[in-house]
Amino acid sequence: MRIFREAMRWVFSIAVSFILALFVCTYIIQPTKVSGHSMEPTLHDTERLFILKWTHTFSMTPNYGDIVVIDSRIDRNRTFSDEFLDNPFFNFLTHNDEHEIFFIKRVIGKPGDTLEIRDHHVYRNGQLLKEPYIKEMMLDLSEQTFVVPKDHIFVMGDNRNHSKDSRDIGFIPLSHVLGKKL
Secondary structure: OHHHHHHHHHHHHHHHHHHHHHHHHHHOOEEOOOOOOOOOOEEEOOEEEEEHHHHHHHHOOOOOOOOOEOOOOOOOOHHHHHHHOOOHHHHHHHHOOOOEEEEEEEEEEOOOOOOEEEHHHHHOEEEEEEOOOOOOOOOOOOEEEEEEEEEEEEEEEHHHHOOOOOHHEEEEEEEEEEEOOO
């Protein structure tokens, strides 16, 4: 009977630790890994970093220049189960390697902003952005203008010539901003 009680204490301790770790990883802070070269020279392929999840948990709008992790599946609503199933722990257990849907990008525009891409530069609300973090000059061929709708942001990679970002996938709903780089 004593061995059984000791075993139950261990099981209880492990279960509580697992639930606490899952909660922290889902709602507070989460490790992630950079996949690809779209954020070079700032972040490099396979680099590991932590993201603050409470910005997502409390539906906070990120600031200009913040590096965020987004769910690129903007054509669907995120559900409560997504919060848990997209957790790296479950991806590890299920061998679900969905790095293609989670992008790490920089916030360039917030709701109501007008962004123009012209002359190889980005202008926000008529002002040229000073972007010392970009890898090289953009090789854009055509001028583009974007007006960021309510409850959305506009993101771009620092390696502008090799980045799938809001220019391709569209505006990112705030509900799809999963956290920001710590």
